[in-house]
Amino acid sequence: MNEKVLTRYFDIPHLYNIDVYLEKGGYEAVRKALKLKPEEIIEEVKKANLRGRGGAGFPAGLKWSFVPKVDKPKYLCVNADEGEPGTFKDRFIMSHNPHLLIEGIIITCYAVDIHLAFIYIRGEYEKIARRLESAIEEAKRKGFLGSDILGSGFNLEVVVHRGAGAYICGEETALLESLEGKRGHPRLKPPFPASVGLFQMPTVINNVETIANVPLIILNGADWFLNLGKPKDGGTRLFSVSGMVERPGVFELPVGTPLRKIIYEYAGGIKNGRKLKGVIPGGMSAPILLPEEIDVPMDCESVFNKGSMLGSAAIIVIDESVPIIEVLRKVTKFYSHESCGQCTPCRIGTSWINKIVERIASGKGGKGDIEEIERLALQIKGRTLCPLGDAAAMPILAIVNKYRHELEAMLPQ
């Protein structure tokens, strides 16, 4: 078995309780960090090659260094919207060990000179939001939050904000709009949030898992972290494995663990000994991989080279019992339903494709429908305001390309 680092103590009952957490060495990282210079922390995180765990895989340290050193309020927004279908790792962290996240928040804010942080959590995580709030209260009482943290002179408040259930609000700029009390519509970039973000102020937006890794890097050093994973992609990742496997769940494994190993070893293989049909390796936006393509190390670069992406590391396993049209339908329905409607190609394109797919599924497909889906998806790809257009087009294109025969068999000959 691999050594767990991030989820090391998750089996301990009541870890969310600050006293239990402190017994296990909790908040040691904060004590250590507050004695360091902010630049030293950013350097360490940069060196650790901690890549964003939300989906885009952007190096966290680099992102922090983009924040201008200006005398303006700056904000941290922790993206806990966890909307990518198949992903359920952030809730795992927040419900089991909210203090690890808080610890990460404190260190991040100290490094970037932030005094107000928000946790934007998806509305459905009501219980977890409450757990976070009480954890924040506990931390405050112990002097880890509030003013003059541990006598360092550093002040920080953390606010939990619950979303209202739109997928788009996981997109960082839509998240900012939503947090400002507006409709969750993505913003035009540039300017990027690092310079013009929440309430027009410099803002860092990181995923929960990214932030939760920060205390580990501070405690154990960048080299230790790098050694866990790959040279360009440090640490471990929480893989959310779902679908037709014997043992679905969250698995903490080193970055670069082969996909085949995750499915067949850790998740216990395909359910009822059926045959594998395809794997979506990084949440629903990631292009599907065929059974012969799963010998891939699960790190950002390797999966990208396979024509897919590691994304949120949510692995959805599909076996032979599932008709591919049903997979396609789920995908197109989701993106059509969740398109925010702001820009033309995504608003109308995803709906149009979904209408064609629904028609094929109901047995009313016609000649040329598959080509039409492809054509429309290509008209969305790369042409939308936010990355969600690509997120919709890429999986659709992959399914159509890789399972063309099965789809064509549904059309009248």
Next chain:
Amino acid sequence: MPKITIDGQTIEVAEGTTILKAAGQAGIEIPHLCYHPAFPPEGSCRLCLVEIEGSPKLELSCSTVVREGMVIKTQSEKVIEARRSVLEFLLAEHPMDCPICDKAGDCKLQDYYEAYGLFESKFKEIKEKKDKLVHIGRNLLLDRERCIQCTRCVRFLLEVTKTGELGVFERGIHSIIGFYENEPVNNNYSGNLAEICPVGAITDLDFRFKTRTWFLTSRPSICPLCSRGCAINIEFHKGLARIELGKRVFRIRSRENQSVNKYWICDYGRYSYSYLDEGRIAQPFQVINERRTNLSWERMLFILSEKIKSLRIRKRTSRIVIVLNSALTNEELFLVKRLFIEELGINRIFFSDPPDEKGDGFLLTAERVPNRRGALNLGFNLNVGEEVLKQDKIDLLLIFAAHLAEIMPLGWLSTLANQIESKFLFTSRESGLSRHVDFVGPVTPVAEKAGSFTNVDGLNQSFDPALNPWGQSWPEWKIMINLAKEIPINLRYFGRLNSPETIRKVMAEEKLNFSVNP
């Protein structure tokens, strides 16, 4: 100043210019729907994508700022394909009811389809059904099927009026424009929404189904209904071969003027245009015992000049009273000064303007006349019309102010009517005053004449006629010049004047600072 190349043309533009604006400076129009120069770029329609050398993806021209050495292509195969694809998406869910849409002929989506689309529809699915008749306030009707979600209306209400009545509701393909609770659009600028809507989603009840846009001619003018002097276009119908139309003017629309009204006009100025066609007087007439007899301008001016001459010989021009109003142009007020005051020695000159009302804090001012600043600059004492009440010993009364009837007790006029020998009224429309005077001469409203006004901020603006004069209506300057010639008075001076332009020249010679901004 970065130097850039657009479609092979190298130009230099100011730092911070967007590609779309730079292209405009080079005479290249990049199609766009959501972008409006009054607002920051929105980037949602995706129609303005262009190719930038070295950039793998197409980039938005409305928001991308030019950089030194940028090479931009707005007509490459890739760009045209992207434009067609956006148009294809928009039209897939568009109701295509152009034959019954007021916007047809004036519609951006239609224009761009003609220019870049022209494809057969491949959309085989069922279109979304949405409400086609939503009253979103004042004169506004929203057709949600025609809406392309450019959100210009939402942004106008957020950024210009700051009232924020409209918003986007629902999501994705179901997105609709709507208002909150029971609070539809209710501000004095609502009419601009129908104007900035690039398609026929928001239409104006005032214009709806009245005519087709291609029958209309549009001519520039200045709104005379308050002292702001907003730039407008008057849109009128030239008429049809065998069908007589009840009116000429079908709508007033805003015209861009960055130093006054930017892109907007208020609803008061937009919808109060019926005075241009209704109740107009077509010919000069004389009233004898309440009976009207038509006569020519020449005849009427002859009678008037004879009356003035006889008073002049008897040195009794002090028994002439003139009532003016501040809707007269600078040129006309100048003539009043030179002719009536200086040459004829008339000093009983009064102003009668419609009463001030409340301004709206944006464009509409409290003064409901266009040229009060001009009158003040020319040294007129704007003593109110009520002073006329106190006057007696009047032999000749010249009224250049139809508003007089609205602010004066009519009883005054009828009692005075018997005491004053001759009363001339110059007005464009029928009013209660007509019954109490001896002569009525029809004059042209601002829309039908040339001249200049000085607006509330002291800005001089000239204008030309947008409409032909109604019947035999004359502008006031023409009446005064012809009167001077008829009497005759100082022909060497008045003889060379024959248009507001020549009057302006003389004003400049006499160092009256009335240089105008066209």
